[in-house]
Every structure is written in structure tokens, then in C-alpha cells.
Amino acid sequence: MPLYNRRPEPGLSSAQSPSSLPPAALPLSELLARVRQTLSERFVDSYWVVAEIADLTLPRFDGAHCYLTLTDQHTTARGAQLKAQARATIWSQRYQQLSAVFEEQTGLTLRIGLKVMLRVQVKFHEQFGLSLDVLALDPTYTVGDLARLRLETLRKLQDQDLLERQKRLTLPIGVQRVAVISSPTAAGWQDFVQQLQEAPYDFSLTLFPALMQGDDSPASIRAALDAIRRRRDEYDAVVIIRGGGSKTDLLAFDDFGLAAAIGAFPLPVLTGIGHERDEAVVDLTAHTALKTPTAVAAFLIERLARLEAALEGYGLRIRELAQERVQAEGTRLNRLLRHAHLAAQNQLQDQRDALHQRIRQAAATPRAQLRQQELQLVRRRHQLHRAARTSLRHHEQGLRQRGRMLARHFRRLHRRRCEQLLRRQHQLQLAATRLLHRAELRLAQLNAQPTGGTIRLLTPKGQPFTGPLRAGQQVLLRLPDGVVPARIGGQLPLLLS
DSSP states (O other): OOSSOOOOOTTOOTTSOTTSOOOOOOOHHHHHHHHHHHHHHHOOSOEEEEEEEEEEEOOSSTTOOEEEEEEEEEEOTTSOEEEEEEEEEEOHHHHHHHHHHHHHHHSOOOOTTOEEEEEEEEEEETTTEEEEEEEEEOHHHHHHHHHHHHHHHHHHHHHTTOSSTGGGSOOOSSOOEEEEEEOTTOHHHHHHHHHHHTSSSOOEEEEEEOOOSSTTHHHHHHHHHHHHHTTGGGOSEEEEEOOOOOTTGGGGGGOHHHHHHHHTOSSOEEEEOOOSSOOOHHHHHSSEEESSHHHHHHHHHHHHHHHHHHHHHHHHHHHHHHHHHHHHHHHHHHHHHHHHHHHHHHHHHHHHHHHHHHHHHHHHHHHHHHHHHHHHHHHHHHHHHHHHHHHHHHHHHHHHHHHHHHHHHHHHHHHHHHHHHHHHHHHHHHHHHHHHHHHHHHHHHHHTSTTOOOOEEEOTTSOBOOEEEOTTOEEEEEETTEEEEEEOOSSSOEEEO
């Protein structure tokens, strides 16, 4: 079972049998010839159309034709973008006439992005397809469209307060540190530098290269402004200059983004774009607009000349005022010196009289004070004697009390020491008794041995011992199997026979 039912082709009956023959096919050339004939019969007249130039190929030599691609793009009520496009041709002879009139009345040449009104005739060729032959151009429409775009740009700048913001910035009287935006190869830049070098003043110029014409010019100039913004503390003002050019070359200076960037820039911006008739939009947003680069240089030089003249005038006026002030202050100083001399003499006399009076008072006052001091010394002497005797008694009582305490303490310590000595003596006597008893036991054991040997007492030097024995005396015992050291124990002396 098929997934879908095939719809019958237009012009074929659904009841026609599958075995019927298809209709004869037309050659493509015949079909396109019918289209060309139909268009020729339907669009006999020419028509005025409004379109934007999307692509343009200008004649490269005499006798060549101009080829255009026209587009029309607008937004429908539903918000969709609707676009139409067609090829157009301006034949060589007609192009010479139309371009000259168009440039004379608008000051512009045909370029991509320009919106124009053309009178065209519809043409169709079997090999090249649909095209439009341009019969005429309406310069007034292009001028009006440019004016409309300019008014819209100015209205948006006015709504954002960018037309007057630069005017509210203070331009220094002496502008010497200048950031310049220009093409390094432009003649206007060379004229600007030469004009300033011939001036009697020093200028510090920093060039920020940028494209000064073409579709990429606004973005290039904005990039240069961004580079200056990061170093804005190094400059007094910004100068945008370029040499002269056609009105088409100056359209970049009507760009809204560039004009807004200049209007919102934190430093004063001066322009010298090289036009003589019309003002660009950037001239309206800049702080000061001048016609040419040399005019900008002359403006800067003139401000410094005015500043120098003003400073010289101020210097002369200051010198005059200083001289007048010195004379006035000298007269006032002399007057003050005379008053000070008289006042000093009067004050010296008053001080001399006061000194004499104080001398008289000082002669009587010390005697009275001396008597009072003597009385105080006597009272203090008696007080010291009483205090010394009282303190002595207190110290004696304290010493006696300390002596009694020390005596009691000494007696306790003496009694404790005696007890300790007695205990030690008793312990020593017990130990001596034990040692003597052990020695006697050992002697008895030795005497009881079956060897029948004898024990003799010797001195520590090995000599036979004679005389009485005392407790604690060191002796040597000669045993049958050797000599043994010993100590005599007990309390009573022993006699050795």
C-alpha cells in the first residue's frame, strides 16, 4: 500500500487512462521566447523605481558600459524582511550623460549603498535572463534621501545630548599636547605639521593613523579615538584632519556612530576635514569645527599667541601694581616705624617706673618671707624630732619582737637538730653492734674450721698488731687461706695479748 496518493498533474483528466500519450514538450528557447514576448507586450513603457545600489561595476575605458545590481528591502506589516533584486545596465553613451548630470547636481558619484531613483525599462533575454535598462536618474531624490538621513542622524544625536556635550568642555587656552587622527600619507597631515613647525611655539604631536575615506573610515577613526581615550591624560585636545575631497569621500563623516563617539569623547575635539561648503555631522558634534587642516593649525597658533600677549600684559600690569604697592608700603612702613619708636619710648619709661616700684616691693617682701620660712623651719624641726623618736620606738619594738621570734625559732631548730643527732647516733651504734656481731660470728666460724689454722691481726701495713683495739679501727685478718681487711666494732677497747 503506497504511503501517499499522487496528485493528478494539472491539465490531465483523472479519468484519462494510463495508456494515453503525454503532451508534446516545448524547447526551453521557445518557452523563454514566449516569456520575452509576454514581458515586451506587458511592460512596454518605462517605470520609475526606487532601489539601493548593492553592486556596481563602473566603465574602465571609453565605450564600456556600467553594470549595477539593484536591491529593495523593507519590512512588511507582519515584520518579515522582503527583498527584491535585479540586474541593471547603463549603456556607455547614456552613462556619460547621466553620470555627469548626477554628479553635478548631487556632488556625488554612483557608489555601493547609495539609494537612487531610476527610470528603467524591463528587458528579457533568453541567455542572460531578466535585466533593467536604465534610461534616466533623478538626482533630486538622492539629495533628498541624504538630507533625510542627515536629519535623522542629527535628531538622534540631539535626543542623546551629543550635539552640545563637546561644547560644554573647556578647551585650554594653550593647547600644545595634541593627539592627531589622520592618514600618515595625507597632504593635509603634512600641511598641518609644517604650519605648526613654522610657528614660534613648541607643540607635542602624536599621530594615530586611520582611514579617512571609504566605508571602513568610521570604524578606523573610532578605533583611533579608543586608543586616545586610554591615554587621555597625556593630551590637551584631539584633532581630526584630512585633505580636500569629493562629497562622496566626505560621507563617512556623516556616520552616526562616529559622530556619537566624538560627541561623547572626554577631551575637546577639533575638526579640519577639508570641505569648503557643507558641514559634516562630526563638525556639529565636535568642540570646534574648522575648514582645513591649516586652519586648525592657525587656530592653535593664534590661541597661543593670544595667551602670550595676555601673559605679557598681565606681567606689565603686575609690575606696575607691584611698584605702586612697594611705594605705598614703604610710606606706610616709615609711618609705622615712627609710631613704633614713640610707643617704644613710652613703654620703656612705663616699664622703668614699674621696675623701680617692684624693686621697692621686692626689698620688703623677702624679709617677711624669710621670717615666715624661719618659723616654718622651727616647727618642722620640732616635728621631725617627735617623728624620729616615735619611729625609733616603733623600730625598737619591732626589733625586740623579731628577736623573740628568732629565739623561739632557733630553739625549735636546735631541739629538732639534737633529736636528729641522737637518732643518728643510735642508728650508728646499732649498725656497729651488728657489724661487730657479724665479725665475731665469722671469727667463730673460722675457729671452728677443721684445718686447725690460726688467725692473726695485722696492721693495715701488714705488721703484727700489738696494743689495745678500738672500735672503728682498720685491721687485716691473716687467715689460713689469705688476708682479709676488717673493722673493729663495739664501744669498749679490746686488749690483744
